[in-house]
Amino acid sequence: MHRVQLHYTLRRDASDALVRHPLIDLLQAVDAHGSISAAARALGLSYRHVWGELKRWEDELGSELILWEKGQSARLSDFGAKLMWAERQAQARLSPQIEALRADLERAFAVAFDPSAHVLTLYASHDDALPALRAHAAAEHNLHLDIRFTGSVDAIAALNEGRCIMAGFHTLTQPDPDSLAARTYKPLLQPGLHKIIGFGRRTQGLIVAPGNPLGLHSLHDVARTGARFVNRPMGSGTRVLLDDLLADAGLSAAALSGYADTEPSHAAVAQAVAAGQADAGLGIELAARSRGLDFVPLAHEDYHLVCLKSALEQPAIQALRATLHSAAWQERMAALAGYTCTRCGDILSLRERLPWWTFRPKKRPIPASDGHR
Template sequence: MHRIQLHYTLSRDAGDAKIRNPLPEMLEAIVQQGSISGAARVLDLSYRHVWGALKRWEEQLGGELIIWGKGQSAQLSEFGTKLLWAERQAQARLAPQIAALHADLERAFAVAFDDSAHVLTLYASHDDALATLRAHAATPGASGALHLDIRFTGSVDAIRALNEGRCTLAGFHTLEQPASSSLAARTYKPLLQPGLHKIIGFAQRTQGLIVAKGNPLELHTLADVARTGARFVNRPLGSGTRVLLEDLLALSGLTGQHIAGFERDEPSHAAVAQAVAAGAADAGLGIEMAARARGLDFVPLVNERYHLACLKSSLDQPATRALRELLLTPAWQHHMSQLPGYTPMHSGEVLAMSSVLPWWQFARPKRASAPRKKP
């Protein structure tokens, strides 16, 4: 059995949260370019280096990676194809955990090397814009860098972590006007308390069906998914998208029993999109950014708001204030508007809970009437 070893690099340059390995990158380049020389060019390596590295890996792994045909393009062997597929699957499935590990390391070294840095712990429902914000926030500013320690988890677990003191902010999402009888209301209302919690605006995003390129099954609604028996991939219990799906099914007069594959789930939007891209599913509910990143089609269904909840007592703490100021900047809001399926909405503003979560109704106290004068 082959063992996996993990390494990390300390650098002043901003990087992404992926765990990288040169072998899959070389195999991907050969698939895209059709030759070792082409792969060497795009990787900015010499032909000799790529050739020698492939031969060494073939010896170490005990299998042929490339099939050579006279006068034909270089092609991956079955073994090479499976290695590349396994790496893609692992990256998609483990992206939240990898991002959390990346955040842990950066948090530790931020504290060690920069006393002026702000560190903010955020548990959140999986969201690609937050991952982008994390890199954007780490750029040093006038008052030091803001390091977002993001742990992607279900919306319910995120708010529970906030209430238990394990984080400063919790990210969750709802429809723009969730009904007071909705599953969202029944799920989040017991977890959030007016006067104790505050809501910070973040974004409007679109959720819809992630489907294969060209939408071959012509899936435009959840009713189409049920009618055609399309293989669906779900999100886990406790995730905000699972809550959203069940609310959308109820609005369509459907239940999970009408959806083939309702019991199968993946941990993130990226993993749902990868399942569709790999042909293991026909559709899943997710965000547009995850679909576009894998060359898939996206059928928009609803717009929703992504909220950041915090305790009132932490609203004016330096790290929370630094994040609010960052979210209000034109630079960040322009950056977010370029992300597929995202629009800044009250980004960085402290919002009235009754306006964004309308199941909370606060009656205004009646003014006392003046006493009547005796005739």
């Protein structure tokens, strides 16, 4: 079976063509004019080019396209005629979808040709406020966020490897310098090289069924009751948070039934609970409330946006900071369940937000005595 590949062309002038294959234009011209030379003149092409393209496509498709008989006009072969028929059928059936696809492509490329528009690539730990920010930034500030949700560790790694301009990760509001979070993130971040842009504070806790039928109010309750737990994957910020909370509670991973069972996002954890596949999972309040589930708060954490210090003056990051500083966005974020704005859009140092680096002032050398008091 022959496969179909779609291609598109960028043009400054308008064109009525939707999805067209150049071979079809050649076949139509030969069918209409009865010779390759006349078809070439109608298309504004050379005879040699049209002849060569027809032969190339015959070799590519393995069938004759044009038939010549001495003293008669050139005509399409049965295969060539069927290609023309297939083209007409496809255009008749798919033209509305093709037109919609073309319009979507034009809207997307309009950003590239708009000098006032900015695009910012963000790899981020999953957070339900970020899609809301993406919609608000595009509508109100002509800033287009290209968000790729991944684990916190992978997000910062992508930033350090140059695959994105900004990364999103999260920690407890007062993380312990000896926590797993410190051991995880400290090697990936470097004071003086990275800067944090404040985003917001959110609540994480147990996502449970409506009415909390098992009476789960802590991780101890989850362990004691044998409730079916659903976790997040290795490398995710919420997995790091859970392990720190377990350590603080004096519990091991084995104490949770289902610790090895994972879902890729807060929304997926909430859906697993809503579907009865799990009794509880650690996630954000918004994910629980949006699905009519109950929520037991366990921890407050800051969601950080981090970039290289050298990128702070880039227009896209300036546009992002303006968006985060705007009253309209801060009101919208405050309306999201479990979120509050904290230093939203401010440039923050790693040392200010994370207690993992200590810098002692250098002692001034004592001048050598010259023998005089």
